[in-house]
Amino acid sequence: MTEHSVTTMRVGKAATRPAPPFTPAPPPRPTRDLGQAKRDLADLGVCVLADALTPDALNRVRTQLYAAAGEDLRFDRPSGGKGADYDPANQRVWGLLNRGQAFIDLVQHPASVEILTEVLGPDFLLSSISANITGPGHGGMVMHCDQLFVPQPWPEKAQGVNVFWLVDDFTEANGGTLMAPGSHRQMRAPVAGQDEAALVPLEGPAGAMCVMDGRLWHKTGRNRTTDQRRAGIFGWYVAPIYRTQENWFLSLNPLVLQSRPSERLLRMLGYRVEGMFFGHVNGYEPLPKDLDYRA
Ligand SMILES: O=C(O)CCC(=O)C(=O)O
Numbered sequence: 001m002t003e004h005s006v007t008t009m010r011v012g013k014a015a016t017r018p019a020p021p022f023t024p025a026p027p028p029r030p031t032r033d034l035g036q037a038k039r040d041l042a043d044l045g046v047c048v049l050a051d052a053l054t055p056d057a058l059n060r061v062r063t064q065l066y067a068a069a070g071e072d073l074r075f076d077r078p079s080g081g082k083g084a085d086y087d088p089a090n091q092r093v094w095g096l097l098n099r100g101q102a103f104i105d106l107v108q109h110p111a112s113v114e115i116l117t118e119v120l121g122p123d124f125l126l127s128s129i130s131a132n133i134t135g136p137g138h139g140g141m142v143m144h145c146d147q148l149f150v151p152q153p154w155p156e157k158a159q160g161v162n163v164f165w166l167v168d169d170f171t172e173a174n175g176g177t178l179m180a181p182g183s184h185r186q187m188r189a190p191v192a193g194q195d196e197a198a199l200v201p202l203e204g205p206a207g208a209m210c211v212m213d214g215r216l217w218h219k220t221g222r223n224r225t226t227d228q229r230r231a232g233i234f235g236w237y238v239a240p241i242y243r244t245q246e247n248w249f250l251s252l253n254p255l256v257l258q259s260r261p262s263e264r265l266l267r268m269l270g271y272r273v274e275g276m277f278f279g280h281v282n283g284y285e286p287l288p289k290d291l292d293y294r295a
Contacts, residue, residue: 012291024127024198025182030208034111037211039223041115045184045213048202049111052209053165057105060208062167064100065131065231069093089223093131095246096233108236114165115211116280119161120239123276126268127238128159128245131167133225133231134175138223143190145183148234154187160214160238167231171199174230175223177210184215189260214238237268240278244270251284257287 015145028048030039040047063169069091072079079092093236096103116124134281176205180198183190190198201221202210212218222228236245248269257271266272273279280285 003219011124020291021280022180022183022186022195022198024200025201027181027202030204037052038115038118039109041119041211043218044181045180046167046179046258048204048274049211050205051207052109052111053207055207057102057209058167060100060102061106061165062231064102065093065096065167065233068096068099069131069133069185069231087117087139088141089135090141091131091133093133093136094128096129096131098251099254103233104218104256104261104265105248106165108262108267109163109209112209112211112235114266116161116163118239119158120212120237121157123236123240124161124268125240125242125244125270126246126248127236127242129233129235131231131233132220133229134220134223135229136226138175138220138222140178141173141220141221141280143178143192143196143219143264145189145215145217146212148189149242150214152222154215156217158184158215159212159242160236162212162214163235163237164210164212165235166204166206166208166210167233169206170204170230170232172221173223174202174225174228175221176201176203177218177224177232178221179212179216179218180203181216183217184213187215190217 025044028044028047030048031037032050034049037047037049072093097107107129146162147154147158152158163254178199179202180195181200183198195217198217199219204210238244252269263272266287273285
């Protein structure tokens with residue numbers, strides 16, 4: 001869950017008027033066809049691109065993620081459990097860009113960049129990237145949508161997009177994300193309790209990429225297994241007029257900047273702002289192109 005949705009969860013608590021009942025569409029079928037995935041995203045507010053990661057890439061992501069998660073537990077690093085969605089059986093791993101090249105590659109995956117550019121425009125920003133690992137006994141999250149911070153009435157188009165990667169197989173039993181396909185067209189936040197009935201589990205194989213419209217109602221499912229952890233990596237992207245969830249200028253390890261990051265990555269983190277009204281430093285680029293910042 002994104003921090004903003006924790007802090008604004010009140011939106012879903014008290015409905016002054018009952019909202020009209022909503023019947024969800026069936027969840028999208030995993031597809032390898034990017035065109036079909038884009039159509040699903042438009043129609044259902046969610047799509048699943050199967051085999052988006054090669055077995056090697058998945059292996060790298062998985063190894064680096066569970067290593068980072070293990071390190072956080074060993075050093076007793078907080079998993080960011082400030083909101084109502086966390087319980088001791090759930091681990092959030094934050095700041096993944098500092099934790100391995102696999103994650104830097106992930107946020108720039110060509111299929112996700114293509115979708116993000118179409119939905120949010122070419123200047124989209126990476127708001128945060130974190131992993132959510134549900135362990136046996138995890139009780140499920142609070143139902144929400146990710147663009148809760150956007151003042152209502154919402155603009156016609158999604159203001160944010162959550163691209164998430166299935167690091168393990170997602171099943172109904174191990175806490176696969178619950179979602180309400182089609183709910184993006186309701187143009188409102190879900191009401192806790194009232195709208196829960198619309199949730200259906202998203203199941204899919206590890207290596208798939210799932211894309212959710214920022215208006216889509218969803219939450220982590222309950223993990224009813226006794227022995228399975230389920231990890232997903234959530235890249236939350238926003239249109240460039242929004243403040244990012246992560247303050248990259250303070251939290252990004254300078255070594256990442258010294259490691260020849262792509263122009264695409266620099267732009268999605270706000271280090272390149274050419275042609276934009278936001279994010280300048282005294283009227284100039286935060287990271288001038290001719291500055292040898294790698295020295
Ligand atoms: O863990 C999940 O399945 C969902 C996480 C989520 O809802 C979020 O990060 O906004």
